[in-house]
Amino acid sequence: MELNQVEYFVNLAETLNFTTAARLSGVSQPSLTRSIRRLEEELGGPLIYRDGKNSRLTALGQEIEKDFKQVQLALRSVRQHSDSWALGSQCVLDIAVAPSVSPNAFTSFFLRAMEENPTVWIKIHALQPNEDTAEILSGKYHACILPRQPKPDVKLDVRPLFRERFVLGCAAQHPLASVDVVRAADLASFPYVDRLRCEFRDRIQEHFFRQEIVMRPRFRAEREDWVQRVVADGHAICILPEHSGAAPGLVTRPIEGLSLERELVIVTVSGSTTPVEMRKIAQLASRYAWS
Structure with missing residues (x-):
């Protein structure tokens, strides 16, 4: 061959x-x-x-x-390492992030990772709706950051990062922002924004349905920035992961009885086909003091 x-x-x-x-x-x-x-x-x-x-x-x-x-991925890794040794060039790592994962918790981590690996350049990609861990196995990305554990696969190295709860998102001046813990029954009194890209959307709806609380969203959006802008401007509320609020003026509050949470993970290809720089960053992520 x-x-x-x-x-x-x-x-x-x-x-x-x-x-x-x-x-x-x-x-x-x-x-x-x-x-x-x-x-x-x-x-x-x-x-x-x-x-x-x-x-x-x-x-x-x-x-x-x-x-x-x-094999192609391994050959690409070999060529990158060869270039780095022979020419002193940088190693560019392509990392895809799921749409619902906020940059809030990750910006300081990536700055730390680049500080510890001075030859590494990081390129962040948005993971598309039709993409999953297959794009890592194909070599399109070196790693993915996902909001849940993928299906078990011996070819994948999956490292848990941190867990976060689902909470209420509202504007700082919203009436619900004045309480420490929001009662679920009070949510139905306010306009609600439906986050269509939320991986736990069905489970959130099921939770409120069991409590006979009907949330009727008149605004739905796939883009997180649109959802958060509407909420931060005080026009509506939403349910989102506690570390995901990125829009200025948006605050979060825990919801009484809502115990849903998700675990973020970083996924790479297991074994030596993954560039050593990516493996170092994945190891750093698994022991990083996430706030």
């Missing part, structure tokens, strides 16, 4: 088109086709059903695609 076959097959698996895969690989289509056939002979079975526009990966092909993407 040759390293260029890894690239050829990954391009083919992603496009399911020999012509397009050959163009992406910088080779002729016959050359790519011969390379894939040699790979199939070596692995002992077909990797792709060849059916024109309906071509698709076989079960073996699907498994090989995952492994080959791991």
